[in-house]
Amino acid sequence: MVRVALAIALAVALPVTAATLPGKRIARAHYFSRASVPTGDGPLYHHIGIYAFRRAALARFVSLPPSPLEKRERLEQLRALEAGMRIDAALVDKVPFGVDTPADLDRARALLAPKK
Numbered sequence: 001m002v003r004v005a006l007a008i009a010l011a012v013a014l015p016v017t018a019a020t021l022p023g024k025r026i027a028r029a030h031y032f033s034r035a036s037v038p039t040g041d042g043p044l045y046h047h048i049g050i051y052a053f054r055r056a057a058l059a060r061f062v063s064l065p066p067s068p069l070e071k072r073e074r075l076e077q078l079r080a081l082e083a084g085m086r087i088d089a090a091l092v093d094k095v096p097f098g099v100d101t102p103a104d105l106d107r108a109r110a111l112l113a114p115k116k
Contacts, residue, residue, distance in 0.1 A: 048098075
């Protein structure tokens with residue numbers, strides 16, 4: 001079974017560990033990485049990001065310079081976390097497909113096209 005975490009950026013607060021997710025559907029994200037972290041036994045979560053900002057939080061986020069971890073991992077979510085902003089993560093039951101390549105875009109267009 002694939003475990004999927006849907007991350008939603010919400011407000012300003014200190015993040016806590018995502019290890020609180022087992023048995024819950026929503027918790028706060030602690031870190032994002034392109035690598036499989038943490039190592040060792042325990043669940044790993046695949047990240048699909050849909051971000052909803054309150055106006056003040058978005059204004060704050062875009063005013064922040066890229067953070068050291070953001071530059072290292074090339075993940076802008078880390079800028080928010082390093083600045084003490086809260087990102088909540090929710091477990092979802094289905095994995096949506098990403099649209100990252102021209103072939104993905106063709107597939108999305110086909111799925112969204114009116115049925116004949």
